[in-house]
Amino acid sequence: MIPTIEFIQHKFNEFNRLFFASQLPPLPIRLSSSKAFLGKLSFSKRTSLFGTQEYYNFKIHINTRVDLPQEEIEDTLIHEMIHYYIHLNRIEDTSTHGVVFKRMMNQINQQGKRHISISHKPTLTEQQQLRGEAKPHIFALVDMADSKSYIKVVPRIESRIIGTHNNLLRTFRPTRIRWFFAVSNYLNAFPSSTAMRLYLYDDNELRHILEDAIHIICDGKTLKINHTSSMHKNDEK
């Protein structure tokens, strides 16, 4: 099901009664089409006069990009409600999903026959759904002098690619820019633009993508396909 705000609010009240002795004040619910999470608790932080951390401006975000079973949406909501409870009461935990979180989670799982987990991460199938179909992309891997490497996805238009190449050189003075063409849904998550904004990427994901990617050489004026790197494809037949 794809939840509505009314549904989430209704469930919030129900779980608040069942598992939190109705101690959680109502908070804004937001629906999100993010590709990164199923549920999220957001809040602002400030340090009080006495040096303690205070949290306020709480919101719960629930993803509506993926069609999930109702039970899983409910478990996601309860997971965020546990975070809410812990922050609201300024309980110190050993980590984000530390001893306190796990104790509350296990208790609710037992009491309510739920299957809440500590993982914020969508499962592989959910990730697949969040990201959508594999689409063709042109992207650059930009290696910097400090040995960090970033990714830049650009529109598949020759003049834009060449323009971006030259802009990247001028703006970031990288040690290397490598251009590739690949069909992938991991790359859907990066904005496709010529803006001078670079993004970190997951090494493992990229290694996978590069196995089937076509290497493109840009000399600042033209684009050429690097045939040596795509030769094994032709050899397959």
Ligand SMILES: [Zn+2]
């Ligand atoms: Zn969490």
